[in-house]
Amino acid sequence: MADETGNNESQSIIEALLHPSQEQVRVRSTRFQSFYANNLALAFSSYDCSLIFGEITGMKHEDKPVVEEVFRVTMTREVTKALLSALKTNLDAYEKEFGEIKAIAKNTQISVGPILPQLTE
Secondary structure, eight states, X not given: OHHHHHHHHHHHHHHHHHSOOTTOOOOOOTTOOOOOXXXXXXXXXXXXXXXXXXXXXXXXXXXXXEEEEEEEEEEXXXXXXXXXXXXXXXXXXXXXXXXXXXXXXXXXXXXXEEOOOOOOO
């Protein structure tokens, strides 16, 4: 029974992400923070997806840009898929209204890709 309740709760969260309504009440936490990111790394496990946001500092280490990792968001694969759907819906609507968003040139220092295991100090 506990699994069924947890499953229903997860479904409700996913439905709210996919189909937001005007009935939502949004409250800003005292822990709320805002960050700038021009780099994104992805990491997947058997159950979760992590988005690691960073900023390219402009410094170089062995001719490679240095990324300062700033924030990580970890979510279930289901919520990740709902996020992808919401992003696509909103980007499509934006482009319909304002025109196509140009893809980032491959030679820029903004990258999205899998993260590698991190060395511990």
